[in-house]
Amino acid sequence: MENMDKYENAFVEALGVGRADLAGLEYQGIPAWDSVGHMQLVAAVEDAFDIMMDTDDIIDFSSFEKGKEIVAKYEVEL
Amino acid sequence: MAFWDLEAAPSSAEALVAAEGPVTYGELAGMADDVAGHVLPGQVVLFAASNAAAAIAGYLGFLRVGAVPLMSNGDAAGETLVGLEEAYAPEFVWAPEGSTALVGKEPVFSLEGYCLAKADSPGCSEANPDLALLLPTSGSTGSSRYVRVSRRNLQSNAEAIAGYMGLSPCDRAITTLPFSYSYGISIVNSHLEAGASVALTGCSLMERGFWDLFRASGATNFGGVPYTYRILEQLRFGRMSLPSLRFATQAGGALGEDMHRRFAKACADKGAGFFAMYGQTEATARISFLPPERALDKAGSVGIAIPGGSLRLEREDASVVDAPGEVGELVYEGPNVTMGYATCRADLSRGDERGGVLRTGDLARFDEDGFFYIEGRKSRFLKVFGNRVGLDDLERLLAEHGVSAACTGEDDCVRVFVENGEAELATELLPLLTGLNHAAFLVAAVEDLPRSESGKVLYSKLGGGR
Numbered sequence: 001m002e003n004m005d006k007y008e009n010a011f012v013e014a015l016g017v018g019r020a021d022l023a024g025l026e027y028q029g030i031p032a033w034d035s036v037g038h039m040q041l042v043a044a045v046e047d048a049f050d051i052m053m054d055t056d057d058i059i060d061f062s063s064f065e066k067g068k069e070i071v072a073k074y075e076v077e078l
Numbered sequence: 079m080a081f082w083d084l085e086a087a088p089s090s091a092e093a094l095v096a097a098e099g100p101v102t103y104g105e106l107a108g109m110a111d112d113v114a115g116h117v118l119p120g121q122v123v124l125f126a127a128s129n130a131a132a133a134i135a136g137y138l139g140f141l142r143v144g145a146v147p148l149m150s151n152g153d154a155a156g157e158t159l160v161g162l163e164e165a166y167a168p169e170f171v172w173a174p175e176g177s178t179a180l181v182g183k184e185p186v187f188s189l190e191g192y193c194l195a196k197a198d199s200p201g202c203s204e205a206n207p208d209l210a211l212l213l214p215t216s217g218s219t220g221s222s223r224y225v226r227v228s229r230r231n232l233q234s235n236a237e238a239i240a241g242y243m244g245l246s247p248c249d250r251a252i253t254t255l256p257f258s259y260s261y262g263i264s265i266v267n268s269h270l271e272a273g274a275s276v277a278l279t280g281c282s283l284m285e286r287g288f289w290d291l292f293r294a295s296g297a298t299n300f301g302g303v304p305y306t307y308r309i310l311e312q313l314r315f316g317r318m319s320l321p322s323l324r325f326a327t328q329a330g331g332a333l334g335e336d337m338h339r340r341f342a343k344a345c346a347d348k349g350a351g352f353f354a355m356y357g358q359t360e361a362t363a364r365i366s367f368l369p370p371e372r373a374l375d376k377a378g379s380v381g382i383a384i385p386g387g388s389l390r391l392e393r394e395d396a397s398v399v400d401a402p403g404e405v406g407e408l409v410y411e412g413p414n415v416t417m418g419y420a421t422c423r424a425d426l427s428r429g430d431e432r433g434g435v436l437r438t439g440d441l442a443r444f445d446e447d448g449f450f451y452i453e454g455r456k457s458r459f460l461k462v463f464g465n466r467v468g469l470d471d472l473e474r475l476l477a478e479h480g481v482s483a484a485c486t487g488e489d490d491c492v493r494v495f496v497e498n499g500e501a502e503l504a505t506e507l508l509p510l511l512t513g514l515n516h517a518a519f520l521v522a523a524v525e526d527l528p529r530s531e532s533g534k535v536l537y538s539k540l541g542g543g544r
Contacts, residue, residue, distance in 0.1 A: 016516050027284075035282040036463060036515035039309055055313045059286050 003049070004078045007071065010044035011064065025064040049076045080233045082141040084110070087247055087273030094131045095250065095277040095295045097287070101131050103273075109135035109189060110142055113172070116187050116194055119144030120205045122166055122212075122426070124159070124197070126173035127258035128152035129278045132192035134257070134266060136172045141232075145170075146205050146426065148212045148224070149258040152177070155513065165222040166212075167199040167423045205426040212420065213260050213359050216459075216466050225260075225359045226417040228430070234413035235362040236267035238384040242367055243299075243353065245272035249324065252277040252288075252297035254306055259464070261329050264363035265301050283309050296322040303330030303464030305490060307341060316344040325351035325370060331461035331489050332452055335378035342373035356380035356452065359466075360436050362414040365389070366450060379449040380442075387412025389450055391442060399443075405453050408442040411435050461489045462518050475511050476504060484527050484535045487520070494521045495540050 001009070011022055015032040027033055033041070042058050045051075045067065051074040053061070061067050068078055079085060087093065089104030101109070113136045117123060123140055125147040127133055133152075140147045148166055150159065156178040162168075170186075173179040175193045183195030211227040239245075251269050253276065255262035269276050277295040281287035283306065291297075302310070307328060326345055333341070338354055345352040351370030357363050366389060368381030383389045391399035391406030399406040411434055418431035441454040458469045469485040472492070476483045481504050487493035496504045501523035509516045528539035 014517075031509060032516055034515055035284045035309065036305065036517055038282075038284045039312055040515075040517050042312060055318060058313055059284060059289065 003076055006048040007045070007068070007076075007078055010041060010048045014040040014044040022064050027062045029063075045071065049074065051076065080141075080229070081236045081267050081271040082110075082138045084138065084270065086271060091247060091273065092275045093270065094134060095275060095291075096131050097279065097291060100275075101135075106131075106135055106138065110139035112139070113187065113189060113194060114139035114143035114145070117143055117145040117170055120207070121145045121169040122148055122202070122205065122423070123170040123172050123194075124148050124150065124162060124166070124168040124179060125258070126150055126152045126154065126159075126171070126177050126179045127256060128174060129253040129257050129262075129280055130174070130191065131278060132190040133172075133174075134276075134278070135189065136192060136194070137257075137263075138270075140172075141210060141229075144207070146209055146212060147172070149214060149263075150179075151256055151258045151513075153513075154179075161222055163197065163199075165422045166224075166420075166426075167202050168197050169199050169202070171195045171197055202423055203427050206417070206429055208429070209417065209426060211263075212426075213263075214258065215359060215419070216468055216471065221468065221471055222421055224420045226420050226426070226428070227362055228417050231362045231414050231416050232267060233271075234386060235264060235364055235384075236271040238386050238412075238414065239264060239268035239364050240272040241385050242369075243268065243325070243327075245269060245274050247273040249274035249298045250277055250295060250322075251275075252292050252295065252300050253279055254283060254300050254302055255464070260359040260363040261301060261303070261357070261464070264357075265327075283313065292320070293322075298322055298324040299326060301327040301329065303461075304328070304333050304337075305463040307333060307337060311337070311340070315341070316347070320348060320350075323348055323350045325353060327353040327355055329355040329357055329364070330464035339374065339377040342370075342377060345370075346374070354380060356450075358436070358438060360416055360438075361410055361412070362416060364414070365410045365412075365436075365438070368449070372449070376445075376447075376449050379445070379451050381449060383410070383412070384414075387414065389444075391444065392437075402446045403443055405441050405443045407456060408438040408440045408450065408452070409435065410438060460487055460492060462492060462514055463490065465514070467492065467512070467514075472508075472512070476507065479503075479507055479511070481507065482527075484537065484540060486537050486540050490518065492519050493540070494519055495524045495527060496521060497524060497527050499523055 057070045084107045087103045092100040093103045093106045094101040159179045185195045187194040208228040210229040212224040215223045342352040352373045354368040356366045366381045415434045415436045439457040444450045472485045482497040484495045505521045508519045528536040
């Protein structure tokens with residue numbers, strides 16, 4: 001699977017959203033992306049790319065777009 | 079003298095610290111009395127709680143004057159609030175401006191984003207003069223069953239907690255839990271009792287605002303339910319530098335022995351203590367605690383009774399277990415055992431129905447040193463993200479929306495077996511009905527639920543625990 005697919009899939013699985021709704025999606029923008037959802041999402045992204053994010057990156061992972069910048073720091077090319 | 083008198087500290091000492099700045103004990107007393115001036119003893123105030131200075135000032139004001147706050151979550155659904163108003167006919171509502179709770183009410187007073195509004199409620203029966211506070215038994219299934227907490231309950235539990243934690247005026251808790259939740263309230267109460275302070279934030283641990291306030295305010299402690307600790311684990315708590323941290327507390331369900339040990343160790347590495355605790359809203363909040371110096375060698379234990387209370391185990395025939403290892407129902411006795419339940423306004427005139435004794439519904443054992451361990455539960459409820467979720471209540475809620483289902487599961491994971499298809503509808507409904515994240519639910523469709531000849535659901539045949 002392409003990395004972008006994996007990235008999107010993490011959101012779909014963790015937050016139960018459709019791929020069409022991912023652009024512009026933000027933390028607390030939908031009920032499913034609360035602190036529980038955030039925990040699920042971070043775990044899903046970490047599993048997808050076999051990475052361990054730093055505390056600051058987990059906290060800053062506040063939108064679909066911001067997350068792309070963050071995973072790039074872990075040498076994941078989207 | 080009670081904590082709501084706010085005389086434990088000099089009036090210039092900080093009581094609350096928010097991102098906007100500190101509130102001293104003197105200022106807090108003034109704010110509390112400004113709110114309290116509008117209400118009368120025995121009146122009921124529907125309280126949409128949040129971790130804001132004005133919310134806490136209102137709470138203290140109501141306690142000072144003898145009005146009774148009916149606690150609900152600041153973001154509770156309109157449906158839940160309407161149900162509470164019907165059941166308890168509150169004279170007033172205290173809620174953040176813009177809250178649905180205020181719709182159609184006449185505003186009488188405002189304080190820092192909170193509004194006191196008069197409800198159109200008929201002259202109602204008097205509340206019992208001992209009654210201080212009404213706490214929800216479940217934050218999520220919209221139940222109107224509340225716990226009646228007396229003034230003595232509140233004060234005794236605050237004193238006991240401040241005592242065993244050794245709280246001093248130098249201590250400062252940072253909020254991690256809702257103020258409508260007994261554990262969240264108990265942290266505020268015990269810190270005020272000790273003349274200490276509380277840093278207030280609406281941010282979750284997943285937000286930068288939380289950690290910025292933690293460091294800027296020099297918080298010395300925080301509390302968490304098991305799910306809080308799972309977040310902390312994901313945030314690599316072990317690697318965080320938190321020099322002001324003196325201790326962390328945990329309650330609201332079992333953490334599990336391994337995780338308990340990891341956090342006890344991680345706290346010790348930071349020079350901080352770790353308090354594993356146990357409690358119930360029916361006991362105001364706290365029932366037992368594990369002293370931090372035993373956190374590692376007694377990992378998995380909920381410890382010993384709080385000061386002023388006692389614990390015992392009873393068998394089915396009410397005889398008392400006297401040997402280590404045998405499992406029995408945990409029974410707590412102490413001055414913080416609440417007066418009883420209420421489901422409607424008329425119940426508020428009732429007196430103490432428990433006489434200081436609480437059958438917890440939890441099964442436990444104790445070891446040869448007298449430390450207690452929870453082994454299971456007699457009643458059909460789960461703790462989900464620290465909230466009690468009654469499985470029968472959940473089935474009733476689903477049935478009201480046309481879904482026939484049986485619920486089982488374990489803490490933080492509710493298994494929902496839906497009869498005759500409709501699994502997708504249940505998946506959609508559950509987060510809406512409970513306000514809980516969809517991750518809490520595992521929904522499966524079954525053709526027919528296993529039933530006994532009398533038609534009762536046979537939960538043991540569904541799998542997935544109790």
